[in-house]
Each structure stands twice: as C-alpha cells, then as structure tokens.
Amino acid sequence: MELTFPTKPFKTHGGAAVPHRKNTAQVESVMLPPPEQVVLPMQQHVGPPCTPTVKVGDTVLIGQKIADSTAFVSAPIHATISGTVSAIKKVTLSGGQFMDAVVIDSDGKMEVSPDVKPPVINSLPEFLEAVHASGLVGLGGAGFPAHVKLKVPDDKNVDTLIINVAECEPYITSDNRCAIEDTDEIFTGVRAVQHWLGLHRVILGVEGNKPDVIAKFNKYLSESQEASDQEIKVLELRSSYPQGAEKVLIQSCTGRRVPIGKLPADAGCVVMNVTSCAHLGTFLKTGMPLVDKRLTIDGSAIKSPKNVVVPIGTNIRTIIDFCGGYKATPKKILMGGPMMGVSIVSDNLPVIKQNNAIVCLDEKEAHKLEPSACIRCGRCVTGCPMNLMPTLLEKNAIAKRVDELKSLDVMDCMECGTCSFNCPAGRPLVQAIRLGKAMVRAEGKK
Amino acid sequence: MEEKLVVSSSPHIRSGATTRKIMLDVILALVPAAIVSVIVFGPRALMIMAVTILSCVLSEYICRRVMKRENTIGDLSAVVTGLLLAFNLPVSIHPLMAAFGGMIAIVVVKQMFGGIGQNFVNPALTARIILMNSFPTPMTTWTQPRSYLGDAVTTASPLGLLKQGASADQLPSLMNMFVGNTAGCLGETCALALILGGIYLVVRKVISPVIPLCYIGTAAVLSLCMGRNVWIDLLSGGLMLGAIFMATDYATSPITLKGQVIFAIGCGVITMLIRNFGSLPEGVSYSIVVMNILVPLIDSATRPVAFGKEPVKDEAQR
Numbered sequence A: 001m002e003l004t005f006p007t008k009p010f011k012t013h014g015g016a017a018v019p020h021r022k023n024t025a026q027v028e029s030v031m032l033p034p035p036e037q038v039v040l041p042m043q044q045h046v047g048p049p050c051t052p053t054v055k056v057g058d059t060v061l062i063g064q065k066i067a068d069s070t071a072f073v074s075a076p077i078h079a080t081i082s083g084t085v086s087a088i089k090k091v092t093l094s095g096g097q098f099m100d101a102v103v104i105d106s107d108g109k110m111e112v113s114p115d116v117k118p119p120v121i122n123s124l125p126e127f128l129e130a131v132h133a134s135g136l137v138g139l140g141g142a143g144f145p146a147h148v149k150l151k152v153p154d155d156k157n158v159d160t161l162i163i164n165v166a167e168c169e170p171y172i173t174s175d176n177r178c179a180i181e182d183t184d185e186i187f188t189g190v191r192a193v194q195h196w197l198g199l200h201r202v203i204l205g206v207e208g209n210k211p212d213v214i215a216k217f218n219k220y221l222s223e224s225q226e227a228s229d230q231e232i233k234v235l236e237l238r239s240s241y242p243q244g245a246e247k248v249l250i251q252s253c254t255g256r257r258v259p260i261g262k263l264p265a266d267a268g269c270v271v272m273n274v275t276s277c278a279h280l281g282t283f284l285k286t287g288m289p290l291v292d293k294r295l296t297i298d299g300s301a302i303k304s305p306k307n308v309v310v311p312i313g314t315n316i317r318t319i320i321d322f323c324g325g326y327k328a329t330p331k332k333i334l335m336g337g338p339m340m341g342v343s344i345v346s347d348n349l350p351v352i353k354q355n356n357a358i359v360c361l362d363e364k365e366a367h368k369l370e371p372s373a374c375i376r377c378g379r380c381v382t383g384c385p386m387n388l389m390p391t392l393l394e395k396n397a398i399a400k401r402v403d404e405l406k407s408l409d410v411m412d413c414m415e416c417g418t419c420s421f422n423c424p425a426g427r428p429l430v431q432a433i434r435l436g437k438a439m440v441r442a443e444g445k446k
Numbered sequence B: 001m002e003e004k005l006v007v008s009s010s011p012h013i014r015s016g017a018t019t020r021k022i023m024l025d026v027i028l029a030l031v032p033a034a035i036v037s038v039i040v041f042g043p044r045a046l047m048i049m050a051v052t053i054l055s056c057v058l059s060e061y062i063c064r065r066v067m068k069r070e071n072t073i074g075d076l077s078a079v080v081t082g083l084l085l086a087f088n089l090p091v092s093i094h095p096l097m098a099a100f101g102g103m104i105a106i107v108v109v110k111q112m113f114g115g116i117g118q119n120f121v122n123p124a125l126t127a128r129i130i131l132m133n134s135f136p137t138p139m140t141t142w143t144q145p146r147s148y149l150g151d152a153v154t155t156a157s158p159l160g161l162l163k164q165g166a167s168a169d170q171l172p173s174l175m176n177m178f179v180g181n182t183a184g185c186l187g188e189t190c191a192l193a194l195i196l197g198g199i200y201l202v203v204r205k206v207i208s209p210v211i212p213l214c215y216i217g218t219a220a221v222l223s224l225c226m227g228r229n230v231w232i233d234l235l236s237g238g239l240m241l242g243a244i245f246m247a248t249d250y251a252t253s254p255i256t257l258k259g260q261v262i263f264a265i266g267c268g269v270i271t272m273l274i275r276n277f278g279s280l281p282e283g284v285s286y287s288i289v290v291m292n293i294l295v296p297l298i299d300s301a302t303r304p305v306a307f308g309k310e311p312v313k314d315e316a317q318r
Helices: A124-133 A146-150 A174-181 A183-197 A211-223 A227-231 A246-254 A274-286 A316-322 A379-383 A390-398 A402-407 A418-422 A429-445 B019-041 B043-066 B077-087 B095-113 B123-134 B158-163 B174-179 B191-203 B210-225 B230-235 B239-246 B257-277 B284-301
Strands: A037-041 A065-068 A083-092 A098-106 A160-165 A201-207 A232-237 A269-273 A292-298 A306-311 A330-335 A342-344 A357-362
Touching (some): A124 A146, A146 A269, A160 A174, A174 A211, A174 A292, A183 A227, A306 A316, A379 A390, A390 A402, A402 A429, A418 A429, B019 B191, B077 B095, B077 B123, B077 B239, B123 B239, B239 B257, B257 B284
Parallel strands (some): A160 A269
C-alpha cells in the first residue's frame, strides 16, 4: 500500500481547550551548576527495578553504569555526576513507594567515564542493544524502556514512525526547547530508528502553538542532503488537549485507531517522544547515555520560570532554588504538567529520567472546586478523547459495580483529565475512574 | 518547607466553568424575553415572575433543610426553574396558583428525586401541566397584548384560534408573533427574544444547537406535511421557548449527540401530532415531558462506542 503524508491532521474526538501558559517557550535553556549530590532511584522506568552494580565507597564517572537488571523490560541507570558512592539506601518516590537508591557525592569535576564512546552498530539487534545500553526510556512521561518499544514483534506490520512534539500540557516547554536547541541530535536519532526499523514514513507531529519548531524542522529538512529525509515530514496538529496522547496522536497523524487494549504497533505505528529521539541521537554520536534532562520549572509559585538542564537525580529543591526559589508559598508541587502530573508531598525528591517539568502552584492556582451534584451537562462525554462516559464510570466506580465498569470500557481510559477539567460541578471524575480501574484489575487477579 | 503541600489526583487545574455560571448564563439568556413580556403584558408579568422565582427558591431552601442536605440555592437552578415556570403561565393567573406551581416544580419534581441533575422530567413543564389540570380555566385565559394600559381584554391564543378553525387573516400577523405582540404565556410570545437568548447560550457553549434545530426543524417539516401554516406553527405557542430552553435542560435530555437528535425529533413529532390531531391546541409541554421519560432508554441505546472498539478501518477518510 502506498503511504501518503497527510497535509492536515485527521479528525479526533473530544479534547479540551486547556490554557497554554507556555511562558518559557522562547527562553533558552540553562545548565544547572553541578549539584553536590545526586540520588538515583533503582526504578526510573516501567518494569522491575534495577539492582546496583556499584558499592558504597566506589568512585564513579559520568556515564558509568551503576545499576542494571536482567529483566527484558528494564533500563540500566548511569552515574550522572562524577564522585563517590556515599550510600545505597531506601528513598520515598513521588508515588509514595520505597525504593533503593544510589547516592553519589560529587567530586566537583564532572569527569566523563572512558566507557563513553559511540556504539558500533551493524544490525538491528545491535541497534536495539545500543538503545538498551543507553538507558533510554520514554521521556514523554511514561518511562517505558525504549529498546522494548522499538523491538517490533514479527507479526506486526509497522510502517510509520511518529515523533511526538505535541506537548499539549500547560506550562511545559521542555520538548519545545529541545526541538529548537537539539535539532541535529533529534534527526540523528530519528534517522537511526527510521533506518534500522526500515520505515518509509516518519511524521513529526507538532502542535500549531509552536510555529518556531515547525519552521525550524522544515528548514532543517529542506536543507538536508540525506535522501531518506524525503520520507520525513512535519505535520501541524491542532492545539487541543490531549493531542500528545499516543492514541490521539496516531489518529491525528494517520487516521488509524489503535484497537482497544492494543498497542501502537497494532495500528502500524511506532511513537517516540522528541526528547527521547534527541537523547538517542546524542548517544549514537557520543556514546553518552541518558544522564541529564531538560526540565521546565514553572507555575504561579516560581520566581523566575525557565528550562533547566539538570543531571538526573538532582534534588528538586536545588533546581527550584536555582530558579530564584518560590515567590509564593507553594500549595501543590507537580512532577509533570497540571493535567496529568503527579502531585508530590515534598520538594525533597530526586529528578528521575521521565520527569519533564516541575510545576509549583500557589494557593490560588491550587484551589479546588468543592464537588457538587452532577448536572448531566455532558461535557465529560463530549470531551472524552476515548469516547467513554466519565459520569457513568464515576457513578459505577462509587457503587463498586465492576461488571458495569468493564462493560463501559473503563480500562480504555488514559486518565488524561479532560473530563475533570471540563466538569462544572467540580467532580473528581479521574480519581473515581482510577479507583474503578483498580477494582477491575483486582478482580482480574482473583 | 513548613507548610504542608496538597496532594490530590490529577488534573490539577479546572476550566473555570461552574454550575452557578451556567445557570447565570441561562438567566441572562432569558432576560430579553422577560423584558418583552413586561412590555407586552405589563407590570403584572414582573410580579408573576417574582412570585414563581421566590416560591421556587424558598421551596428549595426549605426542602433541603428538611431533608438535612446541603443548601443548594446558590447554584441558581431554582431561579431558572422559577423564571421558566413564569414564562409558561398566563399573565392573569392568580399569584397563589403561580406560587403553588413553583412549589410543585421544586419539591415534587426536583427535590423528591434527589435535587439538581436527578429529576427525570422538566420541573417547570411538569408544574405547568399540573396547574393546567388543576386550574384549566385560569391557565387558558389569555389577555390581549398591551391591554393592561386600559381595561384588560381576554382573547384566544393564536393556536387556540387555529384550533377553533380560524383562517389566517383572523390571526395576528406573523410580524406581531415574531416580536411577541400576541396573546399567550408570559415568555413564549416573542420568538425574536427567545432566539436571541438561544444564540447567546450556543455562543457561550451552554447548550448545543442540536436539540433546538432538530426540534424546530421536525415541527416545520411535519407542519408542512400536514398542510398547516408553517410560520404560524413555528412562531406561535411555546415551540421556541420549549425547543430552546426546556428541551435543552441537561438533567432531562440525552447526554450524547445521537441521543439528542432522537430526543428532539421525538419532541417535534409529538408536538405536531397533538397540535394537529389532539383536542388541545398546544402540545409542547406534553411532548417534552413524554420524551423526558424516554431519556434513560435513549441514553442506553445511544451509548458511545469506546475508542478502538469499532470495527477496524484502514486509513479512514477524513
């Protein structure tokens, strides 16, 4: 079948007009001065946690592997500063779980390990092994190990690579800045995936609120000498939340719908976040694994919002202090954006691989509407990108009707938050749906 | 950090829409029709509106107190019900009857079923029907427009005249019906004001235009098929008021687009059947209430298909 490039996005259902608040989109990223200490939790990915391969007292250099796992769905962790392993201890993560972490005290030199050298790749298995060795996980927030995602099962007919540059969450601009500042690395990564997976259609999906990114990508591609770049095209997407949700993005870019309970490969697509591509490109060029991350620090409680490139494992408080500290008492601190981010109990937590923003809300912005009765306005239903009925899901979750929840396809919900955002009665729809999903999962285990 | 942080489930921001703001928008949308009713029927119209609103709000307040539930008069939905009820009454109605109607709407129809969002029929319309059956004569005594300036003169409504077999030239002119200079309930006479209110609600995204358009469209087509005067059918009686403000009530209309189309077409069909074949001149209230009762069935028959559950199509057409 002939693959065509869409000139405008395909229609998708629902969505919400969330505020953009991309205050930091035009501000160049800054490097955080080397922190005195980093804390590297053993789980920074989806899958079983890693075990440390270093011991207390060891000297480590940047890019040196400090933890790994034998499990397939996993990603190794590397030292992000040079120094000494001062402790291996349990820390609390954003989700409240206890996890072993390797603590590295800096020697202030930021010395790079001699192990860091460009990988030699001659075949697809070698490419996937290199991706695994780079410690790359889905940097859009999911944290799914990249080499697992790129290993397409033999029975799936994948023909399209979609690069996610939608960045539909309010405040967050780290992908935007990455696209502007690391354009070359991005295309190095994209071309590698395109080449080794043998794909002939690459679509860079960019929301229309980032015209600078669209212009930069188009200019880069038009000036490119690579013949295969003819198969890479930029697609301007509608600036509508949740445009960057994988299933929504696939439909916008290809018109295909991922069947319920299936993966993008079932719709013939591989989706990668743009920052993931940039890190892959860096690794292929230099051999430097995933050791640093660009974070958007913003929100009504932050004094001078900016994008900061930080070593993974840096304490959040250190980064916030670097951004001038708080201008108002923070009431809520979010890892991620205000729509899907996780609210954390303290700013004394380390940055992990899949973090892309720290958003601090002041009292006023964190204010929550007191829930009142559902007025059946239907805004949750018309807004649901998965075409579900959130109000019914909520009622059935509260009533603990598991069979009804299943028949309403509760597991298809991706918790994007559109329903709760839209609800004029302030009902905690997503929260109820999460409980409902947990009930369905628990029943499945019985 | 001394202050404790709030930890909650995402999302952490809201659109800013609230029930109260939605109700306020509906009230604003009703203001033009209210002004016209005062011009056409005199200060007494204002008094009737005040009585029904007061009766509704008071009933809601007392009811919630007695039931030991949180007070909900702040959401302004009782004000909307009161105003809509007044719009469905003739100006000559006794204030006590109007107050009784408000009480029925709130206590019996709304609060006994659980309050806002839980009532299965439209409170104002059901109250009108109960008043109609309890006090048939006062409920169908119409006053000549602007006759409050001299002696109040009673007359028949345009649809009543039509039922009695009047010819078109015995009816008020279409222009008079469009601007509201005709006999009828307080808020139903001026199509212009109601349409303006409807446009406001659509622009503010409080209602979707689907229900009003399908309802009015169905009525127009049927009127044509039945050989009636389409313009008189559209501009007289409660069609505009019903289609724009009553059939679009959230609690008693289907939640999905497909359901709303079915619902609105049903309303249009029943309205025209009653107008043409029934012994009553007007059928808007009954048609909407009957369709209200069918909403749970329509809703379960038009449940949306979850993303990815539909049969697989490749490279779907745009």
